[in-house]
Amino acid sequence: MTQMLPMPGVQSLSETKQRLLAKYLRAETAPRSASSDGITSRPRGESVPLSLSQEQLFLRETGIPDIPPLYNECVTLRMAGPLNITILERSLHEIIRRHEPWRTSYDVQKGQPVQIIHPAPAEFFLPVLDLRGLASTRQEKEIGGLIGELVQRPFDVKQAPLLRVQLVRLSDFEQRLYLIAHLSVVDGVSVYQIFPEELAALYYAYLSGQPSALTNLPVTFGDYAYWQRQTVEGEAVERQLAYWRKQLRGELPVLDWPNDCARPARQTFRGKIQSLTLPSTLADEVKRLSKREGVTLFMTLLASFVTLLHGYTGQKDIIVGTPSPGGRKRSEVQKLLGYFLTPVPLRFDLTANPTFCELLRQAQRLTVEAISNDGIPVEVLSERLNVKPDLSRTPLFSVAISLQPPMPQLGLDWSVTSMDIGSGGSPWEFYMAFIDQPGAMMARVQYNPDIFEAATINRMWRDFERLLGRVTTNASSRLSDLESSRAESAKASAGEPQQNATETLQNA
Structure with a gap:
């Protein structure tokens, strides 16, 4: 069994509750919300x-x-x-x-x-x-x-x-x-x-x-949406706002990546998608590292992505977004089709030049805390915290990452993938969604071509693969020791072909 490692608010949990939390972070189940009022059928005749x-x-x-x-x-x-x-x-x-x-x-x-x-x-x-x-x-x-x-x-x-x-x-x-x-x-x-x-x-x-x-x-x-509106205010919401005020206090960082093009004055929301696949041996090493360190696969991918962004920008204060399945905390909605996601900002502090293992603990803590405070949409949160709007960026963060839930055993030779063909739009300027299936770990990278060039996405993926190779063999390295990825990237882009991963560019 993979155990959750000690972190604030988790070390006091029983072994059973730690297992439940680990399952939730793999999107297999969800903790109940703080509200004790059950969801019931909405009144007839009401909007x-x-x-x-x-x-x-x-x-x-x-x-x-x-x-x-x-x-x-x-x-x-x-x-x-x-x-x-x-x-x-x-x-x-x-x-x-x-x-x-x-x-x-x-x-x-x-x-x-x-x-x-x-x-x-x-x-x-x-x-x-x-x-x-x-x-x-x-x-x-x-x-x-x-x-x-x-x-x-x-x-x-x-x-x-x-x-x-x-x-x-x-x-x-x-x-x-x-x-x-x-x-x-x-x-x-x-x-x-x-x-x-x-x-x-x-x-x-x-x-x-x-x-x-x-x-x-x-x-x-509809019953869930009606119930949510009746319980949206009160002590629980104020407690969540207090957490976010603390977490997002001070001047918020603006990610200095990429620098391919002049950023449009207003968001264009255009999008393209690249489909990519990690080498199977590397994917297995990443999973073994996650198990060895007692964290979820998502947390390892998240920490690796933050390390890559730090290497590109040198910034020590970085916010990355992720969709949190906050609406599924109630047992009544576990089997409903619908949209239950709330994107949340994860703010990383890299000022102490942590080791990758230490960054994993930070990713673990931030993820758990965000899950506990994911009841407020990011747009509403931005307004409530009086964040100055920037017409060229989405509120609070511009890059995001996720790991899709695992498929259950069906008894049929069926498999699901998503984001296979782009719509031409993208709500974020960069979004990397991983799909972990037997025999393959795939990724869909959705990006705004007004901000990123396709070559930048290709280079990012090669750098990400190299970085994963480093952290799986030496997770005790400090981020400063991993920053050589930037120099290697410059050398690679000058001397390597642009396609060295399984990838398909889909224009939308």
Whole structure:
């Protein structure tokens, strides 16, 4: 068993609670919120508000003219083996019936954005693109064209559903199910755990001539959003604000990276995506380091990224963002599809020139503290703390990192990836999302091409690989000893080819 190492607020926990905390940090479960009031069905006839996090997505995307589609998510479910399309259609239909967000639109009533929850459709039709018989290169070209158009087409948030589905048949035993969803109706737990698990269970049942064995959901996403609005103020919120006032006191750092281009005076929100893969031996070493040091894989990736940024900039005060699944702390919502994320700022203090092991402890502490204080959207937090707005940057941080939740065992040869095709937009100027699957650790790097050049992203990835190689062999090194990555990067960019990792540039 991997134990949580001592840190403020954790060393006094029992062994059982430490295991639960470790599972939450791997997105396998979540601690209950401080509120003792359970979520119940909302009153009939009342307007259904957006959740706090949903509202921020809605306000940004509807409040900025001519903005690219920031929140169109592309999810791919690769399905190996024979497939009964009629049974798959029926299974998808049942999931849409069970989960309100996948049949919801938004509107403004009395000056407030609200959810409009539509009845479940009487039937569901799954469009199918049959590419059997085509060469693989032609298949990928056809997929890129069709799915690219679906991803890059903006959603009208006043029209349900905020979801597009497309099945692609590559052979009799190879299919891909593409979900193009507005981020306000999904999160990592939704697409990597709940959706594939429910789809597999329903598919098995219907294929066997049995009814659905899924239990009824105790509450709906609308019930959660209504409950959240009733509990949003009070002692718990003030306690969280007090934490953030302390954590974000003084002058906030502005990351001095990259320096490729003159920064636009206003955010353009344009985005491209690169898909990359860590060498399997290096990925295994990173996991072994995490286990050896008693931290999660995410914390090791986070600390490594902060080390890289420190090497690039020399800055000793760095803020990196990460999406925290704060809305899933209630047991009632564990099985709901929907958007439960709250991005949080993690502020690192590197003034003491820590060793990498010491930085891991700091990453561990900051992550746990942020999870405990993630009830306030970053935009609201910025306003409440009177942070001076900068029209050229997002509030509090401009770069972010995440690790997607692990998939459950399904009994089928199915696998999920996300961010496979870009929408043309990006809410942050740099976002690196890792996907850890058996046999491969992948990353999706989403970046703003008005700020980053593609060569900078390629160089960053090579530097990141080199840095991971160093820290896995000598985690006791101080950051100053790891800064040689900057010099090596300059040498590498002058003498190495630009592509030395498995990577695909996808223009959006």
